[in-house]
Amino acid sequence: xxxxxxxxxxxxxxxxxxxxxxxxxxxxxxxxxxxxxxxxxxxxxxxxxxxxxxxxxxxxxxxxxxxxxxxxxxxxxxxxxxxxxxxxxxxxxxxxxxxxxxxxxxxxxxxxxxxxxxxxxxxxxxxxxxxxxxxxxxxxxxxxxxxxxxxxxxxxxxxxxxxxxxxxxxxxxxxxxxxxxxxxxxxxxxxxxxxxxxxxxxxxxxxxxxxxxxxxxxxxxxxxxxxxxxxxxxxxxxxxxxxxxxxxxxxxxxxxxxxxxxxxxxxxxxxxxxxxxxxxxxxxxxxxxxxxxxxxxxxxxxxxxxxxxxxxxxxxxxxxxxxxxxxxxxxxxxxxxxxxxxxxxxxxxxxxxxxxxxxxxxxxxxxxxxxxxxxxxxxxxxxxxxxxxxxxxxxxxxxxxxxxxxxxxxxxxxxxxxxxxxxxxxxxxxxxxxxxxxxxxxxxxxxxxxxxxxxxxxxxxxxxxxxxxxxxxxxxxxxxxxxxxxxxxxxxxxxxxxxxxxxxxxxxxxxxxxxxxx
Amino acid sequence: xxxxxxxxxxxxxxxxxxxxxxxxxxxxxxxxxxxxxxxxxxxxxxxxxxxxxxxxxxxxxxxxxxxxxxxxxxxxxxxxxxxxxxxxxxxxxxxxxxxxxxxxxxxxxxxxxxxxxxxxxxxxxxxxxxxxxxxxxxxxxxxxxxxxxxxxxxxxxxxxxxxxxxxxxxxxxxxxxxxxxxxxxxxxxxxxxxxxxxxxxxxxxxxxxxxxxxxxxxxxxxxxxxxxxxxxxxxxxxxx
Numbered sequence: 024x025x026x027x028x029x030x031x032x033x034x035x036x037x038x039x040x041x042x043x044x045x046x047x048x049x050x051x052x053x054x055x056x057x058x059x060x061x062x063x064x065x066x067x068x069x070x071x072x073x074x075x076x077x078x079x080x081x082x083x084x085x086x087x088x089x090x091x092x093x094x095x096x097x098x099x100x101x102x103x104x105x106x107x108x109x110x111x112x113x114x115x116x117x118x119x120x121x122x123x124x125x126x127x128x129x130x131x132x133x134x135x136x137x138x139x140x141x142x143x144x145x146x147x148x149x150x151x152x153x154x155x156x157x158x159x160x161x162x163x164x165x166x167x168x169x170x171x172x173x174x175x176x177x178x179x180x181x182x183x184x185x186x187x188x189x190x191x192x193x194x195x196x197x198x199x200x201x202x203x204x205x206x207x208x209x210x211x212x213x214x215x216x217x218x219x220x221x222x223x224x225x226x227x228x229x230x231x232x233x234x235x236x237x238x239x240x241x242x243x244x245x246x247x248x249x250x251x252x253x254x255x256x257x258x259x260x261x262x263x264x265x266x267x268x269x270x271x272x273x274x275x276x277x278x279x280x281x282x283x284x285x286x287x288x289x290x291x292x293x294x295x296x297x298x299x300x301x302x303x304x305x306x307x308x309x310x311x312x313x314x315x316x317x318x319x320x321x322x323x324x325x326x327x328x329x330x331x332x333x334x335x336x337x338x339x340x341x342x343x344x345x346x347x348x349x350x351x352x353x354x355x356x357x358x359x360x361x362x363x364x365x366x367x368x369x370x371x372x373x374x375x376x377x378x379x380x381x382x383x384x385x386x387x388x389x390x391x392x393x394x395x396x397x398x399x400x401x402x403x404x405x406x407x408x409x410x411x412x413x414x415x416x417x418x419x420x421x422x423x424x425x426x427x428x429x430x431x432x433x434x435x436x437x438x439x440x441x442x443x444x445x446x447x448x449x450x451x452x453x454x455x456x457x458x459x460x461x462x463x464x465x466x467x468x469x470x471x472x473x474x475x476x477x478x479x480x481x482x483x484x485x486x487x488x489x490x491x492x493x494x495x496x497x498x499x500x501x502x503x504x505x506x507x508x509x510x511x512x513x514x515x516x517x518x519x520x521x522x523x524x525x526x527x528x529x530x531x532x533x534x535x536x537x538x539x540x541x
Numbered sequence: 542x543x544x545x546x547x548x549x550x551x552x553x554x555x556x557x558x559x560x561x562x563x564x565x566x567x568x569x570x571x572x573x574x575x576x577x578x579x580x581x582x583x584x585x586x587x588x589x590x591x592x593x594x595x596x597x598x599x600x601x602x603x604x605x606x607x608x609x610x611x612x613x614x615x616x617x618x619x620x621x622x623x624x625x626x627x628x629x630x631x632x633x634x635x636x637x638x639x640x641x642x643x644x645x646x647x648x649x650x651x652x653x654x655x656x657x658x659x660x661x662x663x664x665x666x667x668x669x670x671x672x673x674x675x676x677x678x679x680x681x682x683x684x685x686x687x688x689x690x691x692x693x694x695x696x697x698x699x700x701x702x703x704x705x706x707x708x709x710x711x712x713x714x715x716x717x718x719x720x721x722x723x724x725x726x727x728x729x730x731x732x733x734x735x736x737x738x739x740x741x742x743x744x745x746x747x748x749x750x751x752x753x754x755x756x757x758x759x760x761x762x763x764x765x766x767x768x769x770x771x772x773x774x775x776x777x778x779x780x781x
Contacts, residue, residue: 388747
């Protein structure tokens with residue numbers, strides 16, 4: 024579920040990319056949950072045409088998904104209403120396009136980057152549109168076969184996929200119990216239930232066989248006819264009806280990119296915590312089980328036997344020098360102890376590595392904001408996960424007894440700690456209570472994530488503000504800016520500001536993914 | 542730095558025969574001294590003295606003065622309640638409940654001393670690459686930082702604080718590389734910062750931008766009085 028500032032940030036991105044009308048429609052979808060076309064018109068107070076066009080833009084860019092709620096058994100069978108749902112994650116992914124392109128440039132080649140760039144810019148494309156795009160500005164049209172080959176490469180790496188079904192039928196009967204729990208913080212403590220968003224996405228995604236296959240014969244469910252009132256909303260409408268192949272729409276597979284980025288974070292964190300050897304082992308394990316992974320947020324790596332792991336490690340450049348004993352020791356460092364291993368297969372606790380990285384991020388905020396004493400106390404509570412009383416915390420962290428409660432209260436006040444007062448009854452201690460403290464991680468992480476969205480929004484707003492402030496610089500001819508003087512100084516400052524804000528945003532985005540997507 | 546003196550030596554030094562002491566005292570003084578002495582290293586608050594002896598305020602005050610001048614009792618700071626006058630027989634050293642523990646001096650946490658010990662321990666771990674608790678203990682004893690006997694508990698406390706500071710990490714020996722000197726599976730400590738300097742920290746993504754450390758983030762809105770456009774922290778940050 025998106026947090027308050029998450030939604031604000033998403034709306035900001037949509038406003039920047041597609042303007043106010045689209046943003047208004049998107050905002051209503053994000054705030055109200057799935058809506059029908061009529062409801063959207065009612066909430067946005069826009070004309071039907073405007074709402075429709077906005078929805079088309081959102082669907083084209085994979086920021087919204089239409090679905091048909093499964094009719095219930097009563098008489099409502101006759102009226103099928105298509106509902107629209109904003110895809111929060113995909114909206115935020117727009118921030119990460121440069122990272123996605125970078126991955127492809129590293130793994131594949133420049134042609135693939137170009138094709139993917141087109142998909143990211145336009146959202147969804149057919150093969151023919153890709154060919155047209157590639158041919159633009161060139162004397163001779165690019166051959167369809169050449170583009171198809173590039174697409175095949177991207178499909179094989181799973182960086183591109185078929186677009187999901189335009190309007191899957193989804194059962195919404197569980198809606199009352201699981202959706203829109205914003206504010207009900209306690210709900211987060213338990214395993215998050217499957218949201219309607221997840222259900223719709225799951226229903227719309229074609230099976231793996233079709234999803235990454237170029238051949239058109241099995242695409243019938245993708246283009247299946249729908250009989251709803253809004254059938255004309257289907258984005259395929261504009262596509263020329265020619266060969267089957269030309270009807271298939273392709274888009275970037277965000278899931279694979281996020282998986283890629285997650286894997287990188289896992290390996291780099293292990294490298295920082297342990298050593299290169301251990302990172303090599305983890306990388307080899309993840310690489311070997313790449314295609315078996317079902318979802319992005321895998322808690323544990325797919326179990327592998329020691330023999331398989333050794334073979335995989337020795338395939339890599341850095342792993343060639345490692346002995347079996349060394350590999351086994353690395354697996355031990357990754358938390359696979361001999362006792363836990365069943366049937367000689369090793370599975371690495373990936374969730375723990377992610378948790379560690381999250382802890383580090385939060386701890387660094389605590390250190391900067393509240394100082395070293397608070398940092399020690401917070402780490403004590405965070406590592407332990409249990410309740411501790413004030414005196415115990417002060418003694419364990421070597422913090423002055425009088426200072427400790429002040430710092431703890433500050434942290435509590437800013438939502439970083441959870442506190443409970445336990446009344447003590449005793450002969451000489453009337454009306455006294457012991458204050459117990461604890462770090463409630465799921466709650467805290469949600470809070471920190473919201474602050475990060477807030478910070479990301481602020482970075483964006485400041486960037487816009489800086490540009491606005493020095494707008495006249497953009498109208499000055501380039502040569503003038505090269506001459507030393509106040510103009511050049513101002514220009515250099517603007518460049519520096521842009522560089523700092525931009526790189527900070529990208530770094531912050533890594534943290535956003537760490538808390539939201541990984 | 543007297544706070545780390547072991548209590549055993551002073552006990553011997555100051556031990557006096559109670560009978561001889563009693564002879565030179567008045568009745569009131571004796572009652573009071575016996576009471577204070579009976580509380581051993583916990584000492585007693587003047588308020589409690591009055592309640593338990595039923596002596597009038599002025600007498601208690603006078604007696605305490607005399608007893609102190611005879612070096613029979615001393616006043617001590619009680620960490621639990623610094624405002625209350627607390628007395629103890631001279632032969633005892635205040636207990637941990639009174640002083641706050643090994644790291645307290647005159648009722649205050651001796652941060653200077655703690656930092657000194659931390660530095661010494663960290664430098665040792667850094668030089669050794671991998672160190673066990675016993676190794677650190679032995680080194681601390683030799684180093685001369687502690688004027689008196691240092692306990693395993695004290696070293697444990699320092700190591701725990703260093704771990705919480707994220708200056709060192711507690712790991713289990715793998716027996717490879719740097720760990721070759723430590724038996725496999727034994728708990729040991731490695732230095733996290735490069736150079737063995739305390740407080741070295743890489744800051745996270747959020748902590749390196751103004752919003753990450755902003756005390757006013759909760760009152761910051763895009764169009765409010767506090768906003769990224771008007772933010773003074775941003776102004777400072779972007780001042781090239």
